[in-house]
Amino acid sequence: MTEAVTPPSPSPSDPPSEAFPPGKPGGPAAASAAPASAAPASASASAENAITPADIRDGAAVALLAGVAGVLLGALWVWLAPRVQYVSNGEAVFLRNTEGEGRIGSDGTFLLLSAGLGALSAVAVFLWRRRGGVPLVIGLGVGSVFAALVGWRVGLWLGPTSDLVVAAGKAGKGVPFDAPMQLLAYGVLLGWPMVALLVHLGLTAVWGPNDPPAAAAEPWAGAHTTPEGLLPPPPQD
Secondary structure, eight states, rough: OOOOOOOOOOOSSSSEEEEEEEETTTTTHHHHHHHHHHHHHHHHHHHOHHHOHHHHHHHHHHHHHHHHHHHHHHHHHHHHHHOOOEOOOOOOEESOTTOOOOOHHHHHHHHHHHHHHHHHHHHHHHHHHHHOOHHHHHHHHHHHHHHHHHHHHHHHHHSOOOHHHHHHHHHHHHEEOOOOOOOGGGGGGHHHHHHHHHHHHHHHHHSSSOOOOOOOOOOOOEEEEEEEEEEEOOOOO
């Protein structure tokens, strides 16, 4: 007579290679194949997100062009803003209309012009470089802040003189004259950069290029699985 021999059951101390046969999910072949397939995808993603010198040049060009466009803001502000007038009695200068809202209207005009030019600059930057990028957004933000400051200072320079004594002397006693350009709320200087960045973000989110899909990790068709990994399929006759 022969005695039946039963195979021993796996113990908790056995290595994972014995608990999971080769070729099965969780086995050595699957563990070795996963890092190899994930490496090219991560390398390509990091290469696409890298900042190149061309991106930095584009961001600097956007900042420069947006800052120069601030001259247009200043000219439009002087042309469209409501006027505040003073009058002199020969000894002092007074507001001609103490209940007028010209100063508030001047701030509102500056804000509306800044918002419109900010939206136009964002659309122009998006159409020029649809793929976007961090340097481009930074250049747009910095250039928009500079453009608002340039528009403010240009408006003060192009508007009526700030020397009320000279202006009252030229106008004469009892003759109204225009007051210099002035901003009461300096927060309107943020209108251009805030609108520009929000519009550019919206355009990039809706019509910007999509991220490339990640490559799927699939074993070779017909490959043989061994404890060391995947082997290429055997040559066919």
